[in-house]
Amino acid sequence: MIIRTPSLLPSTLAIIAALSLGACDRQSTGEEQAVETAETGESAPSAGTIDRSHAGEAMPDLTISLPDGTEKPLDSFAGKPLLVNLWATWCGPCKVEMPALDQLAGERTDSLKVLTVSQDLNGAEAVAPFFKEQGFAHLEPWMDKNNDLMFAYQGGVLPMTVYYGADGKEIWRMIGEYDWAGDSVDEILTES
Secondary structure (H helix, E strand, C coil), X not given: CXXXXXXXXXXXXXXXXXXXXXXXXXXXCHHHHHHHHHHCCCCCCCCCEEECCCCCCECCCCEEECCCCCEEEHHXXXXXXXXXXXXXXXXXXXXXXXXXXXXXXXXXXXXXXXXXXXXXXXXXXXXXXXXXXXXXCCCCCEECCCCHHHHHCCCCCECEEXXXXXXXXXXXXXXXXXXXXXXXXXXXXXXX
């Protein structure tokens, strides 16, 4: 009698591929990850992977907050397309993406809301100084100190960006860093 077990190879290769696409994990410091990105010679993030397997799902029923204590339910941002970017100050690729996300938010003020939501466990202590130093003109320092969004999205890699239609239903999610100032942004943001 021969018993066959499924191979773990496809799953393992998928995980390795996702991590090699310019994402980060908690094991490396932000400085190490920023150095790794700088060493590639790239001036902008590389392309991540689009996952459409959650298309049609509603936004999680969760609340995010600002450093001043203001809280808002995520679904209160529905009404126009919404880009929710999960990031952290310790994630080099995340920090590389932020200026392009700020530019995108400014260019599309009327047609798109860009939310960057920190997954830093230190909350405002980590996020407020980073935002002050960077001087973003269009992004707000939203936080998810308990990582509820990361758990809701069943993610383990940052950055992760989820795109919702005006109806609050997910269209796609981007796993890993992405060039938000690149030529393909218009194409992926017209999906519905």
